[in-house]
Amino acid sequence: MDNILEMKGICKRFGDMTALKDADLTLKKGHILSLVGGNGAGKSTLMKILTGVYTKDSGEVFLDGKSVSFNSYDEASQAGIRMIFQEFSLIPTLTVYENVFLSNEKKNKLRLLDKGTMIRKTRELLKMLGMDIDPEAIVGSLSVGYCQMVEIAKALSKDAKILVLDEPTASLSDNEVNILFQTISRLKSQDVSMIYISHRMNEILEISDDVVILRDGEVVADERADELTIPDIISFILGDSVEKSFVWVPRKNPPSEELMLEADCLKINGIEEAVSFNLKKGEVLGIAGLMGSGRTEILQALFGMRKYESGTIKINGEIIDVRKVKDAIKAGIALVPENRRTEGLVLQHSVKENTILPVLDYLKSFLTVSEKKADVLVTEKVAGLNVKTDSIHKIISLLSGGNQQKVVLAKWLASDPKVLLLDEPTAGIDIGAKGEITEIIRGFADAGNSVIIVSSELVELMAVCDRILIVFKGRVTGELDRKEIASEEVLQHAIQG
Numbered sequence: 305m306d307n308i309l310e311m312k313g314i315c316k317r318f319g320d321m322t323a324l325k326d327a328d329l330t331l332k333k334g335h336i337l338s339l340v341g342g343n344g345a346g347k348s349t350l351m352k353i354l355t356g357v358y359t360k361d362s363g364e365v366f367l368d369g370k371s372v373s374f375n376s377y378d379e380a381s382q383a384g385i386r387m388i389f390q391e392f393s394l395i396p397t398l399t400v401y402e403n404v405f406l407s408n409e410k411k412n413k414l415r416l417l418d419k420g421t422m423i424r425k426t427r428e429l430l431k432m433l434g435m436d437i438d439p440e441a442i443v444g445s446l447s448v449g450y451c452q453m454v455e456i457a458k459a460l461s462k463d464a465k466i467l468v469l470d471e472p473t474a475s476l477s478d479n480e481v482n483i484l485f486q487t488i489s490r491l492k493s494q495d496v497s498m499i500y501i502s503h504r505m506n507e508i509l510e511i512s513d514d515v516v517i518l519r520d521g522e523v524v525a526d527e528r529a530d531e532l533t534i535p536d537i538i539s540f541i542l543g544d545s546v547e548k549s550f551v552w553v554p555r556k557n558p559p560s561e562e563l564m565l566e567a568d569c570l571k572i573n574g575i576e577e578a579v580s581f582n583l584k585k586g587e588v589l590g591i592a593g594l595m596g597s598g599r600t601e602i603l604q605a606l607f608g609m610r611k612y613e614s615g616t617i618k619i620n621g622e623i624i625d626v627r628k629v630k631d632a633i634k635a636g637i638a639l640v641p642e643n644r645r646t647e648g649l650v651l652q653h654s655v656k657e658n659t660i661l662p663v664l665d666y667l668k669s670f671l672t673v674s675e676k677k678a679d680v681l682v683t684e685k686v687a688g689l690n691v692k693t694d695s696i697h698k699i700i701s702l703l704s705g706g707n708q709q710k711v712v713l714a715k716w717l718a719s720d721p722k723v724l725l726l727d728e729p730t731a732g733i734d735i736g737a738k739g740e741i742t743e744i745i746r747g748f749a750d751a752g753n754s755v756i757i758v759s760s761e762l763v764e765l766m767a768v769c770d771r772i773l774i775v776f777k778g779r780v781t782g783e784l785d786r787k788e789i790a791s792e793e794v795l796q797h798a799i800q801g
Contacts, residue, residue, distance in 0.1 A: 307369075308333040308497045309354075309466060314363035316349055316521075321694045323349040324521045326363075331466065331514075332497040336488065338508045338529065340517035342541045342736035344692040344704050350518070351468055354499075355387050356380040364536050384465030388455045390470065396444030401426040403443050404458045432494075433487045440690055449480030453487065460496075467491070467501045471705070473507060474652040474732040485511060503734045505534040519543055541735055552767055552786065557750045559587035559770050563621070564754040565606075565723055570615035572598070572605040575778030578615060585725065588745060588755045590769035592762065598778035599758040600642060603725045606756075607639040608632040633641065633662060636722035640712050640729055642758075644705075648712040651701040655693055656682045658700050658711055662719040685714035690740060706737025714742060724748060726757040730764060742768050758767065762792050762799075774798050 309331040316324040324346045331337050341347045342501035352358040354365065356374030365372050367383060374380040377387075385517070394403045401422045410418040426439040435453045437446070443454060452472060459467055469488075473481045488498065488511060502508055508515060517540040525532075525540045565583040572579065583589050591599050604610035606617065608629040616623050624635045632639070641647035649658050659682045660667055667673045667681070672698040682696045689710045693703055700708060709729065716724065726745070730738040745768050749755050759765050765772055766789055774782035782798050789795050 306333045307331065308367070310364075310366040311350070311354065312364045312366070314350060314353060314365075315361045316346075316353065316358065317361055319694045322521050324353075324360075327518065327521065328525050328526070329516050329523070330526075331497050331499060333497055333659070334492055335513040336498045336500055336511055337514045337516060338491060338500045338512040339516050339518070340502075340508060340537060340541065342706075342734045342792070344707060345518040345541075345734070346521040347518055348704055349521075351387065351470070351499070351501070354380065355385055355468065384463055385468070386443035386459035386462065386464040386466070387468040387470065388459060389453075389470050392451050392455055393644065393755060394443050394451055394454060394458075397442065398439050399442055400430075400446075400454055400457075401439040403454055403764075404439075404461050406458070408462060425461065426457065429460050432460070432490070433457060434482060434490055435482075435487075440676050447480070449476050449483060452476065452484060456487065456491075464496065466497045466499065467714070468501070470501045471503070471732050473502065473504065477695070479488075481507075503732065503738075504539055505735075508537065509534065514653065517541060538735055555586075555746070555750065555770065557586055557752070559749075560585040560632065560752075564619065565756075566616075566618040566621075567602075567606070568616045568618070570602075570605060570617070571613040572601050572778060573611045573613065574598075574601050577777055577779040579771055579775070579778045579780060580615075581780055583754050583756060584770075585754055586749055586752050588749045588757060588769045590765040590772035591756060591758045591775055592765060592772055592795065593775040594799060597775045598777060600727055601778065602775070603639060603727050603756065603758060606632065606723075607637055607725060628728060632719075635717065637725065638716035638719055638721035639725040640709075640716060640727065642727040642731065644709055644712050648702050648715075649708060651699075653700060654697045654704070655686065655691070655700055655711055657694040659685055659696075659715050659718060662715055681718060682714075685718055686711075689717075704733075704737075706740075709733055709737065709741065710744075713741065717748070722753055724729070724753065724755045726755060726759075728759055729757065730759070730761065738764070762795050766795065768790065 306332050311329040314324050314327040327350055339347050349358060353360045356376045356379050402707055404426045405422045410421045412418040423439045430437050433453055437450055472484060476484060500511060508735060509529055515527050516523060517525040519541060549720055562585045563582050564585045568580050569578045579602055593599050601610055605612045608626045608631050617626055619635050626632050645651060656678060660678050664673060667678050686696055689712045691707050700711060706729050730741055745755055772784045773780050784798060
């Protein structure tokens with residue numbers, strides 16, 4: 305089997321931090337290679353070197369047997385290497401064909417835009433992917449799954465030999481995942497080679513031919529996918545770490561019988577029925593339900609992001625009027641949103657600037673923010689949550705997904721909340737970071753605070769929650785004490801009704 309790509313002995317340092325140490329990766333033509341690793345293992349750095357975003361300190365890269373070195377993303381793209389990022393690069397107000405040929409527009413003999421050719425070629429690309437999407441449709445009107453296909457068509461319009469897919473299923477429904485996998489299989493049959501980055505173990509084993517696993521910047525496994533199991537992968541990722549985070553353990557400080565929060569007959573915009581429930585002091589309460597059941601809407605209403613027409617919210621027995629986010633923060637409520645990059649962070653700002661956003665008033669000295677107090681606070685939170693960064697002044701977009709999520713947590717923990725609302729807190733992050741975030745949740749609740757967590761990962765809910773509510777169209781249809789849940793199947797049955 306011909307090797308289309310070889311990366312040999314790749315090393316990269318950022319100051320005193322070693323990001324990659326003698327990392328090797330070999331991709332065969334027409335193969336799918338999954339690149340796997342924990343939080344800060346070096347996956348993103350290795351791919352940024354491949355795509356010309358970073359320059360390597362040492363090592364060699366061979367494309368089709370020839371030594372190459374890319375100094376920009378455009379150079380890598382011209383050589384046939386394209387990366388499809390977790391966050392789409394599409395412009396929602398443009399059409400499908402305009403996005404596909406953005407910066408690569410086709411022109412006629414008069415040097416005018418050749419709309420007909422671009423529409424025809426876009427239709428051909430989408431047909432090759434098995435998609436019946438109108439090339440003249442506005443991208444903003446498409447589902448997330450279709451946007452993913454437009455991204456792939458855009459990459460193929462520039463004759464991509466190698467596609468790097470970064471967490472491609474993170475925002476997709478099960479049906480959209482199936483469509484994506486069919487598309488990937490179709491591309492594989494056409495000898496397109498792919499590097500697939502995902503934290504979903506079952507996907508890795510289903511879609512991959514080969515698996516390369518990184519830990520602390522070094523390759524610790526390079527195996528055929530059919531020779532690996534999920535426990536094998538977890539063992540390689542965590543090394544000597546013992547994976548206790550996803551096993552239920554009795555709480556050090558069980559929840560109190562006192563109520564921290566009460567929602568009574570809340571009629572929330574976007575939900576058909578009113579919702580009522582309570583949250584005890586020191587409790588981790590899970591909310592489970594099917595897509596569209598109202599889980600996210602409930603959290604948004606409690607945090608002042610979504611209006612409610614009637615009903616009451618109480619904190620410590622006192623009614624609070626939550627009409628704006630400021631009202632919720634004042635009452636001691638914090639929300640870690642589902643989409644950290646669009647709702648939880650300011651990507652062009654630093655770790656420090658993101659962390660201090662909710663506590664600017666606390667950090668003020670006269671009319672300006674005390675940089676000394678801010679540095680102390682952020683340094684303490686970064687260390688306490690084990691955020692891997694070489695500086696608190698580093699731009700947040702340069703951190704891995706798991707570290708970004710921990711900064712969102714740090715930001716809200718800095719505000720000293722009583723109630724922490726978590727919407728899919730471990731989506732798109734690795735197994736190691738998931739374990740760390742689970743421990744953070746447990747520690748927060750053990751200190752007498754309360755947590756409401758929405759998650760599609762039932763194992764996660766079972767590991768950390770004291771009680772789980774089942775919701776359907778906003779109405780609580782069931783309630784399970786953790787001791788009543790013997791297996792994931794029991795919880796799944798309750799959700800399905």
